[in-house]
Amino acid sequence: MNVNMKGFILLVLGSLLHTASAVTHSLKYFYTASSEVPNFPEFVVVGMVDGVQMVHYDSNSQRAVPKQDWMNKAADPQYWERETGSFKGAQQSFKANIDTAKQRFNQSGGTGVHIFQYMYGCTWEDDSGVTEGHRQYGYDGEDFLVYDMKTFTWIAPKQQAEITLRKWNHDQSGLAFRQNYLTQECIEWLKKYLDYGKSTLMRTVPPSVSLLQKTPSSPVTCHATGFYPSGVMVSWQKDGQDHHEDVEYGEILPNDDGTFQKSSHLTVTPEDRKNSKYQCLVQVKGIEEDFIKVLPGQDGPNFVPIIGGLVALLVIVAVVVGVVIWKKKSKKGFVPASTSDTDSENSGKGAEKI
Known part of the structure; x- marks a missing residue:
C-alpha cells in the first residue's frame, strides 16, 4: 500500500470518527x-x-x-x-x-x-x-x-x-x-x-433492547428504551447485511425518567425467519458498544403486548399536544x-x- 493510499484511508477514517463524535x-x-x-x-x-x-x-x-x-x-x-x-x-x-x-x-x-x-x-x-x-x-x-x-x-x-x-x-x-x-x-x-x-445532558446511558410481538402473524418489534442521549439508530440486518425491506421506523419518544425509547418494526414471513438470520442493531450516539438482538427462527420471540410506545406517546402528547412536526x-x-x-x-x- 503506497503512502498516498494510506493517507487517504486515514483521512476517511478521521472523517468517520469526526462524524461519529x-x-x-x-x-x-x-x-x-x-x-x-x-x-x-x-x-x-x-x-x-x-x-x-x-x-x-x-x-x-x-x-x-x-x-x-x-x-x-x-x-x-x-x-x-x-x-x-x-x-x-x-x-x-x-x-x-x-x-x-x-x-x-x-x-x-x-x-x-x-x-x-x-x-x-x-x-x-x-x-x-x-x-x-x-x-x-x-x-x-x-x-x-x-x-x-x-x-x-x-x-x-x-x-x-x-x-x-x-x-x-x-x-x-x-x-x-x-x-x-x-x-x-x-x-x-x-x-x-x-x-x-x-x-x-452530557451523560450516556445504554439501552435495554427487547424483541416483541403481539401475535404470531404480527410484525416483530425491536424496542430500545432507557437510553441517553436521544441520538439512536434502531435498524435490522439480514444475514449480516443492512435490511430495509418491510421495515417501519418509529419516532424517538421520551420516558418519564428523562431517557428515551424507539422502536423499529419488521414484517417477515415464517419461511424467511427459518432460512435467514435476522437481527436488530441498536447504536446510541456517544456509546461505542453496539447492542444486538437476534431474531429466533420459527419459535420466535414471546408474544408480549407492546404497551411502552403507547405510554410514551401519552406522555409526549400531555407535554406538547398538537406540536407541528419538527x-x-x-x-x-x-x-x-x-x-x-x-x-x-x-x-x-x-x-x-x-
Missing part, C-alpha cells in the same frame, strides 16, 4: 393554544434542551416553573417572574390568534377542536460550530407561517396567512430582532444550559441569568397577534 444540541420552545380540548389547558408552553423538558407553563397554573434541578442554577429568582409575565402575555395573544384563524378559515360559526401552535429555537453542532435557527406557526396541524433563515423573512404556506405575512415582513425592527435571537442569543442560551445541565465551556464560566432566554421578554414579539 459530533453531537448536535438544541434549544426549542413550543407554544400550544387550543379550544374545546377536554381536560387539557387552553395554553401550554414547553421549553426543551436536547429533547429534555426544562421549563413548563400552562393556563391552569399560570406559573412558569423549572422541570430540571439545574435550571434553578441557570436562572435567578426574578427569571421565573419574568417568564411567567411573558407567557401570560402570549396566552392572551394566542387565544386571540385562534379566533382570528377561525375567521380566516371560515370556521367562526362552528364548534370543534382547534389548535394554534408556535415553535422556535436553535441547534448547535458542538464540533464544527454550525448553527441553525427554526421558527414556525401552525394551525390545526398544518404550517401557517414559516420563518426563512436564508432571507430572514416570513413565508406563508397558507393563503389565509398572507395578511400577517405582509404585516410582519414590513416590520424591519421585528425582522432584525428575530434574526439576532436565532443566530446569536438563542445559541448563547443553549450553551449556558448545556454547561449548567452537563451532568444530565460542550465547550466558557473560560469565564456562566453566571445566573438576569434576563429571559425566550424571544418575547424584551420586545413582546414572541406573543404577536396574527
Whole structure:
C-alpha cells in the first residue's frame, strides 16, 4: 500500500470518527393554544434542551416553573417572574390568534377542536460550530407561517396567512430582532444550559433492547428504551447485511425518567425467519458498544403486548399536544441569568397577534 493510499484511508477514517463524535444540541420552545380540548389547558408552553423538558407553563397554573434541578442554577429568582409575565402575555395573544384563524378559515360559526401552535429555537453542532435557527406557526396541524433563515423573512404556506405575512415582513425592527435571537442569543442560551445541565445532558446511558410481538402473524418489534442521549439508530440486518425491506421506523419518544425509547418494526414471513438470520442493531450516539438482538427462527420471540410506545406517546402528547412536526465551556464560566432566554421578554414579539 503506497503512502498516498494510506493517507487517504486515514483521512476517511478521521472523517468517520469526526462524524461519529459530533453531537448536535438544541434549544426549542413550543407554544400550544387550543379550544374545546377536554381536560387539557387552553395554553401550554414547553421549553426543551436536547429533547429534555426544562421549563413548563400552562393556563391552569399560570406559573412558569423549572422541570430540571439545574435550571434553578441557570436562572435567578426574578427569571421565573419574568417568564411567567411573558407567557401570560402570549396566552392572551394566542387565544386571540385562534379566533382570528377561525375567521380566516371560515370556521367562526362552528364548534370543534382547534389548535394554534408556535415553535422556535436553535441547534448547535458542538464540533464544527454550525448553527441553525427554526421558527414556525401552525394551525390545526398544518404550517401557517414559516420563518426563512436564508432571507430572514416570513413565508406563508397558507393563503389565509398572507395578511400577517405582509404585516410582519414590513416590520424591519421585528425582522432584525428575530434574526439576532436565532443566530446569536438563542445559541448563547443553549450553551449556558448545556454547561449548567452537563451532568444530565452530557451523560450516556445504554439501552435495554427487547424483541416483541403481539401475535404470531404480527410484525416483530425491536424496542430500545432507557437510553441517553436521544441520538439512536434502531435498524435490522439480514444475514449480516443492512435490511430495509418491510421495515417501519418509529419516532424517538421520551420516558418519564428523562431517557428515551424507539422502536423499529419488521414484517417477515415464517419461511424467511427459518432460512435467514435476522437481527436488530441498536447504536446510541456517544456509546461505542453496539447492542444486538437476534431474531429466533420459527419459535420466535414471546408474544408480549407492546404497551411502552403507547405510554410514551401519552406522555409526549400531555407535554406538547398538537406540536407541528419538527460542550465547550466558557473560560469565564456562566453566571445566573438576569434576563429571559425566550424571544418575547424584551420586545413582546414572541406573543404577536396574527
